[in-house]
Every structure is written in structure tokens, then in C-alpha cells.
Amino acid sequence: MLVENDASAGSTAKSPRLALPPPTAIRPVLVWRLILGVLLVALLAGLAWADFGSARPGLMMSPLAIAGAFLSAGELVRLFENNHQTPAPSRYLVVPGAVATVLASLAPSFWPFGEMPGAALTGRVGWVAIGLAASCFVVFCAEMRRYREPGSATTRLALAIFGIAYAGGLMGFVAQLRLLAGGPWGQDGRWGMLALLSLIVVVKSNDIGAYFTGRMWGRTKLAPVLSPGKTWEGAAGGFALSTVATMATLGPLADLLGCDSHRTPAAWLGGCLSYAALVGAAGVAGDLAVSLLKRDAQLKNSSTWMPGFGGVLDLLDSILFAAPVAFLMWITRCVGP
Template sequence: MLRWRLLMSVVFIAGLVGLIWLDAQAATPGSWLMPLALAVSVLACEEMLQLLAARDLRPAPWVCYLGCLSIVASNYASIWATGPLTRLEWTLTAFALSLLASFFAEMRRYERPGQTMERLGAAVLTLGYVGVLLSFVVQMRLLGPNGAYGIAALASLVIVVKMCDIGAYTVGRLVGRTKLAPTLSPGKTIEGCAGGIAFALFGAWVWQSMLLPALVTATPETTSSPPTWGWIAFGLLVGLAGMLGDLAESLIKRDVGRKDSSSWMPGFGGVLDVIDSILIAAPVAYLCWIFHLVGP
């Protein structure tokens, strides 16, 4: 299983790097990554609906699918549309309209008391967890004039979060003894958590000192370098948020009695199992960039 997991990791990373490179060459930011984001939103929504169904929570599927798609797609509206709405306002509007659609769907389905509030809550959770949080990942790609430093921002998020995942898994397997959350996630240890943060800090340092200058020197907007302490804080905050994201999905799966969100990726589980840490870390990373803790 470990060999298969390593092989699939290489395939996924190579594919993602290829898409990021193609997107960086495109005239419009998101030309290659937007279809990927939309596909991920549909797959993640499907997995959330399956998890909810295990607890007999069944929000209107068409609302969840269409809502998640609309919320993620709305991030790109500001690229082509002109008007008073900013990028995040497009996303907020799409979420609000999806919420209205949820009420409309439940009005049509209503038969007896005792089910509507649960289904509405499940719909809001799906739209927020998948649609809104994934929107922050998309917004990372769109940072800067015409997405000038979006690739750098998006890569910083992915590198720090995944380095944290690798560190937590490796150190936890080697020396992990003290359980972090024995009831919620028995496999996670405090030693693994410390290893994850150490790897996240190392990933932030490598990105800031080696990879970032090599990749973005051709773009003037991306060449200004924040203090090293900013990247240390970025690695710490994003790493911690990533671990919280892992535990957040564990909370959902534990409550519905499932080990993985799905089984279509052997060794990894489902899409949510791969992006859970990124979803929660994305808003934190986004705030770090827009308030110039890191980046231009």
C-alpha cells in the first residue's frame, strides 16, 4: 500500500505541476486550473453527500451540486465581468443565491415536521465546506494584477500544507507515542504534530529562499521579498490550519462512521481526504498574502 501511495503521489504531483505550468503561461489566469477546480468541487460535493447520507441527512442534491459549482465558478466572474462587485462579493452572492435555492428546494419537499432544518443545515455545511473554502484556494491563484503573483501564492499554500502532512505522517510513524486526539483521530500524535510544524516551517523557508526567487524573478510585482519572520509565521499559521483541516474532516467522518470520504483513490481515500487540510488552510494563507505578511 505504501508503494502504491508513493506512486500515486508522484502521478498527482506531476500532473498538478504540469497544470500549474500551463496556467502560468496562459494569458488569462485560471485557464487551466479553473476546470480542475470545478471538477474538484463536484467530486467533493458528491463525497459530502455520501457522508451525510450515512446519517440519513439528504439535502437536495441539485442545490448542492449547482451551488458548489456556482460558488467556485463565481471567483472567475470578476476576470471577465465589469461592474461594482469585487471578487469575494461575487462569491458571497453565489453563496447567498445557493442558500435561497436550498430554501426553495425544501419548500417543495416539505411533508412533515422534523426534517427540514436538518436538511437545510446539511446543505449549508456542504456549500460552505466545499464551495466557499475551495473558493479561497481559487482566490490564491487570482492574487495580484491579472493574477501576477497567483502562482506563487497558490504554490506557497500547497507546499507548506503538504510538507506539514508529510512531516506529521513520517514523524508520527517513527516516534509518535502521545495521542493528540485519541477519540477523534487515534492515529495522530503530538510528536507527529510537532514534526508537521517543523516540516511546514522548512517548506516555507525553502519556498521563500530558493524556489520563489527562481520562479518569479521575471515578474516585477512578485520580486519584493518580505522579512524572513513573515514566512516563518506563514509556515506556522498555515501548518496549524492544515492540521486543523485534517481533524475537521476526521470529525465529520467519525460522526458518520466512515474511515474515508470515498474509496476511488486507493491509499488516499477520496478527494476530500486529499484536500481537507488545504481547504481550512486556504483562508489563513489568503489573509497572510493580502495583508502582506508574505508576498509583495
């Protein structure tokens, strides 16, 4: 703890005071975070509004998923490259593989000739798996061609496949949330829009609630080695705010979008509580997962081009981890129609 001893004219010293950091040391980061945060929210809101009226659900928002996979995969490779104890995979394999996985998950919805062959048998998640399998095949072929001597091929293969699965496979689940349609979901994609927005709202409200609660009342460390700033008190505050946000999303916002769940009040409330708890917890785990990767690479941020946020991976880490959990809860009808 930094202290100041303010000596008087004599030999008696006054009580020590906390030496607070100058406001100028904090202000630029907060300003950039506010500016970029407002711009990102405006971009998301604009694309969501345009996509909601699109003839093909997800068409207007798919570039966000593709860009997210592209940038996240590149930042993962940067983390691998900074860890000099292991050989890093080629970004020219990881980045295209992640993007290809997302494109495969979107393929059935944007197939221009009616229903895509095999789409009904493959199912929603099957195309994500197909994209992953194809990308893994390409990575193996590239390493076989590259191989000269033992000692590094297996590590590069493992890291490349991990990067593709993380940045591309998990982003594929984000895309699948938007593409929920057919059967009880209707054909116009409004439930898919609600599912996607619920994921983002729950995860980010959990982050905000945990941050402010932890700053004010946080005492008990949640993960002192990986993320010293996280506390159990903050986690409780994050759950409280995400619960309120879930109820607002699956209540008034659902009514605004024309989504009527026909659930009893008790079933609706139980779904909101379980959704906020499980999706929020998955988001916290995703944040800690990227903290693990950054600490192992001895880097503070996944990138440096987004002042106040660090990088795209720092922005998307909680969403990527929470997406499969949210998708499972929607398709099992824990929430929704």
C-alpha cells in the first residue's frame, strides 16, 4: 500500500494517507472504453434492427460472426507465438480454419437452392462439426507436408486444432442461436434474434454487475492467481444484475419482438433464474479461460488495438464460452416458446 507521510514543521508526523493515483492515469482508458463501447452497442443495435427485417434471418449479422472468428483466431495465434516454450501453429491455417467453421455453420441457412441436401439429417450443430472436421483435415495435411524432423509437429497440430475449435467452433454456436427457426420457433427468425440478444445481454450484464459490486464490496478472491480482481462478492452482484437483465429480455423485449412463450409465471421465472445462473457462470469461466492463456503467454491483453478493451478476444471470451450453454438451454426449451 502506498502512503504519504506529511511531516509538520516540527518533528511530529501526521497520520499516513493513501496516495491515490492521479486522475489522468485512469481517464484515457475509461474514455476509450466508453467511446468504443457506445460504438459497438450502436453497431450491434443497427445490425440487429436490419437483420430482424431481413428475408433470411442472420444474413445481416453473419459478417459479425465471421469477423469475430477471424480476429479472435489471429489473437490466439499471437498468444501462442508469445509463449516461447512451445512452437506456434501457422496463422495461415488457424485463421482460415476458424472462418471456414463459421461459414459451414451458416451454410444451410444461406443455401440459395431451397433446402440444402442433408440439412435435415445433419441438424443444427452438425454443420459446425463438419466445418471443424474439414479444418482439422487441412491442418493435418499441411503439417504432413511441412514435417522434417521430430519434436514440434504434434504441439503445432494440437494448438492449431484448439485455436480453430475455440474461435470458430464456439462462434458457430453464437451463429446457431440467431438461426433458430422452424417448428415452435416460427419461420421468421424472431425467436433466434431473441436468443442471440439474450446471450449478449446476460453475459455483459453479468460482467458489469460483477465489476461494480466487486469494486465496492469485493473481499474474497474468486481466482487469485488467474484474475486477482475477481471476487465472490462481485460474482454475486453479477448474478443479481444478469437475473434482472434476463427477466427484462425474456419479458418486455420478448413481447416487443412478438415472442410469446405461453409459459406459466412459475415456469417462466424458473427459466429466467436458471438461464441467468448457467449462462452467466459459463461467461465467467470463459473470461478466466482467456486469462489463463494470457498469463501463460505473459501478456496483459490479447491485442493492443482496442484501447480500454485489450482485444477482440478480451471482448468475446465470455460470449464464446457461454454460447453452447445458451444454445443447449434454448433447444431443450428451458427458455423460449
